[in-house]
Amino acid sequence: MSRPLDRLRAASADREAAGLRRALRPRTPDHDGLIDLASNDYLGLSRDDRLVKAAVRATEEWGTGSTGSRLVTGSTWLHAELEDRLAAFAGAPRALVFSSGYLANLAAVTALARGGLVVSDAGNHASIVDACRLSRARVVVTPHRDVAAVEAALRERAEEHAVVVTDAVFSVDGDLAPLSALHAAAVRHGALLLVDEAHSLGVVGESGRGAVYAAGLARDARIVRTVTLSKSLASQGGAVLGAPEVVETLIDTGRSFIFDTGLAPACVGAALQAVEILEEQPELPERASSMARTLAAVARELGLETADPAAAVVPIVLGRPGDAVSAATLCAELGVRVGCFRPPSVPHGRSSLRLTARANLGSDDLAVIRRALTAVVERKVGM
Incomplete structure (x- = not known):
């Protein structure tokens, strides 16, 4: 006879070893003071x-x-x-x-x-x-x-x-x-x-x-x-x-x-x-998509693998789940909250950061984002 909770604990341990554990991280109203590139608030209206x-x-x-x-x-x-x-x-x-x-x-x-x-x-x-x-x-x-x-x-x-x-x-x-x-x-x-x-x-x-x-x-x-x-x-x-x-x-x-x-x-x-x-305000959608193109250009300039965005989603492919988790943690330490996608959300070998553009991002935000992505590249090169 199996013990149901033992089975669940073993499965959880397997996910931990594969870098696939997930956790809830409650945030503050201001995203813990971080620049938000993880939410789907594309037009920046959630606090409007x-x-x-x-x-x-x-x-x-x-x-x-x-x-x-x-x-x-x-x-x-x-x-x-x-x-x-x-x-x-x-x-x-x-x-x-x-x-x-x-x-x-x-x-x-x-x-x-x-x-x-x-x-x-x-x-x-x-x-x-x-x-x-x-x-x-x-x-x-x-x-x-x-x-x-x-x-x-x-x-x-x-x-x-x-x-x-x-x-x-x-x-x-x-x-x-x-x-x-x-x-x-x-x-x-x-x-x-x-x-x-x-x-x-x-x-x-x-x-x-x-x-x-x-x-x-x-x-x-x-x-x-x-x-x-x-x-x-x-x-x-x-x-x-x-x-x-x-x-x-x-x-x-x-x-x-x-x-x-x-x-x-x-x-x-x-x-x-x-x-x-x-x-x-019909200009809002173009602001969001323009910011996505800018984020993709910054990532590409730094040598990161990305694609031309069709809307506000900018993926940065890093490969292994652990690399994606480490990069997301590093970005947060440097002031930027980004999405982190691992299997089964993406195929194996395609673990990614996901940056989501917002219409109300500014030049000061971009400077911080560039520094964070530069640190991701430097850590990746040094590994």
Whole structure:
């Protein structure tokens, strides 16, 4: 007979030896005095006074929680207003708000693909991977950004219906999906295209309306989008954008919509204010993407392995998990908080630092960031 806790302790020790242990590190309101290059606050709005006041107003009017699921008491006029504003902003017919982007992906994939085929990019976010597993559909995972492999999977399928699912901007490498080519392949084979815009909304396209909008595909009813409200919009929650038939299907059959408590009013109010700011300050997305290009240029100049960012994500590949952890610790010691990605978040041999640009970073911040990355290079060379 096994002892369950002994098994868990042994597995934890194995992860420790491989450099894969994780820990919660509660921070202070000012990120412990560090320059924040780790969060997803791409537009620097999370402490914006306008969003804070909007969240407070919503709480004072509607209370601290939504009080129930969306189909019972959890849908307020505020939720309906946010859905209308999100749809109009992104150029979509309809929107449906969820309590997280993760749950939006679960609902969209499972409800739309059930009984059919899902073709999923190998670089897709874990929420998409989990949704594929729960969909009861046949799943084909294609090599990263490989349109020919997607086309082949669609062409050879026996299932009547299919969904092609991809991140718009991939969360680790920061590269952009070939949306126009994927859309053309989906149309040729009668499939829906589902695009996760978590890392593109607020950064890519005119006024940050997203990668689908930038590709000129926003009004196509065969495209479904998921978004998060917790990155550029500096709130919490998610949404699905699509045709009325899609939204109605999710309301009727999306389990992570039906059986989850509605998004808290404070989050709805803050997200509404963030959309308004994007409409009023269309220069914010370009500031964030320009800063990402600057960070990538600094890393490349220092000899670090990085890629041209499509949005605000700048990966720096270091290789081994221990090297990534050591580099992240060193950056923190020198005043910069960065993300640290190790397996299973990335493939073996691709452990990375992830820098996320913000629209409100300045020249003084860049000087500190350069010093920290220089120290990473010097330590790497000396190892």
